[in-house]
Amino acid sequence: MPEDKPEEQEYDAEMVAKAVKGWLGNPISRSFLRLATGDTEEGPRLELLLRKYIGDNVRFHGLRDRIGFRVVKFAIDKGSESFGVTKEQMNEALKEPIFRRAIVNILEGISKFGVQRPQTTVAPFLVVWDYTHCCNLRCQHCYEDSDGTFLPDELTTEEAKKIIDEFARAGVVALAFSGGEPLMRKDFFEVARYAADKDFYVTMASNGTLITPEVAKKIKEAGVDYIEISLDGFEKEHDKLRRVLGAWKKACQGIRNCVAAGLDTCAATTVTKYNYKILPRFVDFVEKELRANRMICFNFVPTRRGKGMVNEDLSPDEREEVLKFLYEKLMDKNCKLQTLCTAPQYARIAQEFGGDGPAITTHFTNKAATEALRGKAKSLGEFIGGCGAGRLYCGLEPNGDVQPCVFIPIKIGNIREQSIKEIWENSPVLKQLREREKFEGCNSCKYLSSCGGCRARAYGYFGNLQGPDPGCINNKKYWEQIQKSEVKPLAASSEAAPGA
Numbered sequence: 001m002p003e004d005k006p007e008e009q010e011y012d013a014e015m016v017a018k019a020v021k022g023w024l025g026n027p028i029s030r031s032f033l034r035l036a037t038g039d040t041e042e043g044p045r046l047e048l049l050l051r052k053y054i055g056d057n058v059r060f061h062g063l064r065d066r067i068g069f070r071v072v073k074f075a076i077d078k079g080s081e082s083f084g085v086t087k088e089q090m091n092e093a094l095k096e097p098i099f100r101r102a103i104v105n106i107l108e109g110i111s112k113f114g115v116q117r118p119q120t121t122v123a124p125f126l127v128v129w130d131y132t133h134c135c136n137l138r139c140q141h142c143y144e145d146s147d148g149t150f151l152p153d154e155l156t157t158e159e160a161k162k163i164i165d166e167f168a169r170a171g172v173v174a175l176a177f178s179g180g181e182p183l184m185r186k187d188f189f190e191v192a193r194y195a196a197d198k199d200f201y202v203t204m205a206s207n208g209t210l211i212t213p214e215v216a217k218k219i220k221e222a223g224v225d226y227i228e229i230s231l232d233g234f235e236k237e238h239d240k241l242r243r244v245l246g247a248w249k250k251a252c253q254g255i256r257n258c259v260a261a262g263l264d265t266c267a268a269t270t271v272t273k274y275n276y277k278i279l280p281r282f283v284d285f286v287e288k289e290l291r292a293n294r295m296i297c298f299n300f301v302p303t304r305r306g307k308g309m310v311n312e313d314l315s316p317d318e319r320e321e322v323l324k325f326l327y328e329k330l331m332d333k334n335c336k337l338q339t340l341c342t343a344p345q346y347a348r349i350a351q352e353f354g355g356d357g358p359a360i361t362t363h364f365t366n367k368a369a370t371e372a373l374r375g376k377a378k379s380l381g382e383f384i385g386g387c388g389a390g391r392l393y394c395g396l397e398p399n400g401d402v403q404p405c406v407f408i409p410i411k412i413g414n415i416r417e418q419s420i421k422e423i424w425e426n427s428p429v430l431k432q433l434r435e436r437e438k439f440e441g442c443n444s445c446k447y448l449s450s451c452g453g454c455r456a457r458a459y460g461y462f463g464n465l466q467g468p469d470p471g472c473i474n475n476k477k478y479w480e481q482i483q484k485s486e487v488k489p490l491a492a493s494s495e496a497a498p499g500a
Contacts, residue, residue, distance in 0.1 A: 040061065142305045237274050267295045268295075273313070347384075389433055
C-alpha cells in the first residue's frame, strides 16, 4: 500500500548500509582492501585493477595485485547490486576515467577511514578553486570580498599546473574554478585545458558578463564540463545585488551564449529576502527563456562582504518553503530544468517526500541520473551526507591557502607549503568537521547523517564549526535567539582558527 512506501525505503537503506559495512567495514576486509591501494610504476594500483575489471589488458605484478583484484571485484559487484545497477551498466561507467578516479577516491577513503555514515574520502573529491581575487563586479554578498584587483601573491600559471598534477596524484576528482571572476585571468583557458587533459571533471562559476559567443566557444574548447552563471532574479534584484547597472542583461546573454555553445549551463541564485518571493516566476524564466539545463539555489552565508546583508537571510520557514518548491520542480517530469540547492537540508526534504527521489543532486547529475536515483534517497544521502566541507571537498584561495569550504574563511594550510593529502589527513579543523555527533542542534536529529546542517552558516553565525545551523526548520530556537539580538553573527576573518 502507498502509505507503507517510506517504511520500505528506510528498511532497504538500513539493509544497504549494514551490508556495505559488513563487506568493507570490518578490519579484515579493510586489510585486504589496503592491498589494492598504493602506487605502482604504471599509476595508482586501484586504477589498474578497475581497468582490469572492465577487461583492459592489465598485467598483474604478483600476489598483491591478484588479491587486490578479487577484493575490488567483490566490492564493485556487491555495491552495484545494492543500488540496483547492473554489472553491464557499471562496466560501461568504469570506462570513463573520471568515474574510475571517483571510485578510487571512495574505496581508498574506506580503506583509510573505514565505512562511515557519512563517508570521508581519501582526498577531496572536489576542490573549489577561487582562481583569482579580481572581479569586474562588486557583489554585496561576495564570500571572496572580490574587487577589481589581483592579489600580489596569486598562484602563477606554472604553480597552478603543478598543483593540478599533485591533485591528480592525490585522487581529487573534480576542480571547480571560481573567484572573483576566473575569466579576469588571461591564463584561465590554458590552465582549465591542462586540468581537463589530466582527466578532471572541470567546472567553473562566472558572473557571465564577459561571456560573448567567442568566449563561450573557448570555454567549451578548454574542456569545461559544466558552468554556473550567477543570476539573482530579474533585472531589478540582480543589478542591486551586483552593484553594476546592466549586469543582468549581460549575464542573461552569457547564459544564452553558453547554451548555444553546447555547455552544460546552470543559473546560480543566492536566495535571500530580496528575491525568494519571485522564485516561481524566475524558475520559469530560466527554463523557458534562457533554456539553461539547471538552476541551483545557494544558501546565503554571512561571511566576508556578505556580513553586511545578514538581515536579508531567510528565516527557517522561508527556507523550508523554498526547498519544498525546488524539490517539487525537480520531481516534475514536465519541468525540463533541474532545480538544485546547496542547503544540506535538501537531502532531508527528499526523504520527507517519501524517499522517492534522489538523495542529492549536484552538477554531477542530470535528469536521467535523477530518475535513476529514485527510491535511494536515504541510502545515498547518508553516504554523501549533506554538507561535505572537510569530508568530500575543500576550498583553495588564489594564493594557495586551503580552507574547509570557500564560505568558511579559516586557513588550514597552504598548498605551496604542504601537499593536499597532508592537509586533508592532519588538519584539526577538518577533524572537527568530521565529528558530526558533536554538532549542536543537529546531533539528536534523525537526519544527522544525510544533512548535518551547513557548517559555514554555523561558523558565520556562532563562530563554531560544530555549532547549529540557524536556518533549519528543526533549529528555529537558534534563529529566534538571533532575532532577539541574543547572538550576533561572527565578524569572520580569513585568519586561521586556534589549532588550525
